[in-house]
Amino acid sequence: MATNQALFQYCLRLGDTNLILGHRLSEMCSRGPMLEEDIALTNFALDHIGQAEALLQYAGKLEGKGRSEDDLSYLRNVEEFENFRLVEQPNTDFAYVIARQFLVDVYQCLLYQKMQKSTDETLAGMGSRFLKESTYHLRHTSGWMERLGLGTDESKRRIQQAINDLWQYTPEMLSARPYEKELTAKGIVPDAEEIALDWLVQVVRVLSRSGIHKPQDAAVPPSDSHSDHLVRMLAEMQYLQRTYPDARW
Amino acid sequence: MVTTLSGIEELVWERLSLIPDPEIPVISIVELGIVRNVQYDGETLNIVVTPTYTGCPAMHLFVAEIKAAMHDQGFDHLNITTVYSPAWTTDLIAPEAMQKLKKYGIAPPVKEISQDDPFAPLPVIPCPRCGSEHTSMVSQFGATACKSLYTCNDCKEPFEYFKHF
Numbered sequence: 001m002a003t004n005q006a007l008f009q010y011c012l013r014l015g016d017t018n019l020i021l022g023h024r025l026s027e028m029c030s031r032g033p034m035l036e037e038d039i040a041l042t043n044f045a046l047d048h049i050g051q052a053e054a055l056l057q058y059a060g061k062l063e064g065k066g067r068s069e070d071d072l073s074y075l076r077n078v079e080e081f082e083n084f085r086l087v088e089q090p091n092t093d094f095a096y097v098i099a100r101q102f103l104v105d106v107y108q109c110l111l112y113q114k115m116q117k118s119t120d121e122t123l124a125g126m127g128s129r130f131l132k133e134s135t136y137h138l139r140h141t142s143g144w145m146e147r148l149g150l151g152t153d154e155s156k157r158r159i160q161q162a163i164n165d166l167w168q169y170t171p172e173m174l175s176a177r178p179y180e181k182e183l184t185a186k187g188i189v190p191d192a193e194e195i196a197l198d199w200l201v202q203v204v205r206v207l208s209r210s211g212i213h214k215p216q217d218a219a220v221p222p223s224d225s226h227s228d229h230l231v232r233m234l235a236e237m238q239y240l241q242r243t244y245p246d247a248r249w
Numbered sequence: 250m251v252t253t254l255s256g257i258e259e260l261v262w263e264r265l266s267l268i269p270d271p272e273i274p275v276i277s278i279v280e281l282g283i284v285r286n287v288q289y290d291g292e293t294l295n296i297v298v299t300p301t302y303t304g305c306p307a308m309h310l311f312v313a314e315i316k317a318a319m320h321d322q323g324f325d326h327l328n329i330t331t332v333y334s335p336a337w338t339t340d341l342i343a344p345e346a347m348q349k350l351k352k353y354g355i356a357p358p359v360k361e362i363s364q365d366d367p368f369a370p371l372p373v374i375p376c377p378r379c380g381s382e383h384t385s386m387v388s389q390f391g392a393t394a395c396k397s398l399y400t401c402n403d404c405k406e407p408f409e410y411f412k413h414f
Binding site for chain 1: 300302303304305306332333334335336337366367368387388389390391392394398412414
């Protein structure tokens with residue numbers, strides 16, 4: 001695979017992950033458990049959508065077919081989305097929102113830290129830009145992991161349940177795609193295996209501090225295809241562009 | 250009358266420094282440090298900007314305002330490019346602008362102990378009104394992506410803090 005094609009795929013995966021997570025978080029607008037948390041979650045949504053915009057714009061440029069970040073977001077079908085399966089999982093309750101976010105925050109902090117050193121100038125710039133945002137996110141979510149884990153019996157039960165349910169989606173997030181090998185060899189993208197090792201150490205540190213048990217790895221990994229949750233989300237997200245093609249504000 | 254290309258570029262910088270930040274009108278987009286470069290080749294005006302926060306909705310407004318202002322100046326061939334590298338940081342905010350922020354009631358950014366470590370303790374943010382260091386964070390996230398909410402335990406006033414970035 002040509003380097004540009006591989007990098008296009010890579011940016012699509014990271015861009016889609018941010019887009020879908022940002023959209024999921026935007027669903028929490030006016031539904032936060034308290035005003036400050038509502039503002040925090042929508043701030044997160046904005047950061048992720050901003051990161052998606054930058055990554056998908058770059059992906060479109062690499063692809064060279066003239067697709068903009070909007071074309072990529074609104075005019076692709078579900079099977080063309082490359083986002084981590086973890087981020088499409090629904091906002092079941094506040095514990096799920098925090099657990100999902102925490103697992104992604106640790107990953108993104110490690111990813112962006114390493115991405116700053118990319119030999120690709122655009123990726124390096126994005127890495128240092130995004131890292132600061134993700135650091136703020138992780139500070140917030142790890143605080144919540146602790147408060148929920150060490151809070152009441154009810155909050156402990158719920159955060160443990162959320163971590164148990166979401167854990168099965170983490171191997172997919174942590175494993176490298178076939179096209180990444182040559183990009184890593186050229187110093188363009190971080191080594192997925194290194195991130196996976198650091199990720200586990202950092203996640204376990206926060207879990208144990210919060211009195212939350214690390215779940216067993218799933219005996220049968222979940223299906224590789226997207227869930228119905230994503231189908232429904234895209235139906236809503238893409239509705240306007242699909243119904244009124246090329247509609248503009 | 251300005252005839253040299255660099256003279257024209259200087260005028261463009263001057264004009265850009267009149268465009269206020271839409272969220273914090275006391276400082277301009279030049280003081281904020283988002284305009285990276287201005288270059289005029291006699292025909293096309295090239296302006297390079299860098300986003301503050303990637304998802305900052307004000308960014309689209311900055312670009313629209315730059316376009317309108319340059320159009321008013323008679324530049325028909327305008328090219329605005331966004332770059333991510335090197336990334337914007339609050340260190341790019343002009344020192345005078347830091348004072349303006351404080352006067353406006355927003356605590357200016359304070360260098361953090363470790364920027365990349367989410368578990369590092371947060372620095373003390375002095376109250377922009379009474380100067381007290383006896384303040385507490387109410388919410389890490391505020392009305393805009395760049396600010397946190399604080400309250401002063403001495404003068405009891407709530408205030409916004411421009412996050413170090």
